[in-house]
Amino acid sequence: MSDRSLSPTWLASWASRVSETLKAMTGDFERRHGFPSGVNEVRLADHADQAAGRTLTQVSLVAADLVTFYDSIGEVTCPDVGNGYFVDPAVDVLLRFKQYGAVDVGADQKDGGLVIGSNGGGLSYVVGPGGVIYRTRTASLDEPELDQVADDLGEFLEQQLERSLTPFVANGEPGCL
Structure with a gap:
């Protein structure tokens, strides 16, 4: 795990x-791809988002960075970057956790992880209780095979x-999301 923590200023x-890069992407999107872009944005949190984030700490062991x-x-929505x-x-x-529980992130983690997003191609991103980010290898979360993609x-x-957005805007290649 990294020694740095997220701060509101860094976020x-x-x-x-990221918003500026997405704006540049969507400004030229229809000409380059032949159809209009979807909503690609970093939406800032409102009171409901903040309350739900704090509620996560009450139902599961959650990394502090996730609450921050x-x-x-x-939320972050980029449906037009690669598969999305x-x-x-x-x-x-929170709803997914209440319905399906935590995701098993390995024997060394006594508490499971939370699905925080996806790549639009059926793979999910899971944050472990220590803050490590994993990506599933398949769409199934029943017995997931996970690859670590980031320390935090x-x-x-x-x-x-x-870092995947810049080459996507330049040449349409999203990298390894």
Whole structure:
């Protein structure tokens, strides 16, 4: 796990950078792809998002960065980047947890992880109780096979999402989301 923690200031800066990149992408999208873009945005958190994020801490062992994230960011939707990319709103994460429980992230983790989003191609992103981010290898969460994709949420947002957007805007290749 990384030594850094997310801060509201870092998240505001990240949201601004990603929003500008998404704006550049959608401005030229229809000309390049032949159809209009969907809603590609980083939506800032409202009171409902913040309350749902805090509720997550009451029902499961949640990494502090996830609560900080949901205090600042409501959701991330990028349906036009590759197959799509989504970080779900806290209320959806909470509902999924209540309906299906935690995801088994391995024997060394006594508490399970939470599904926080997907890549639009059927694979899910799971945050473990220590903050590590995993991606499923298949669409099934019953007995998931997981690959670690980031040491923490900040690395995931920056390395996986933000750094994949720039080449996508330039040449249509989203990288390894």
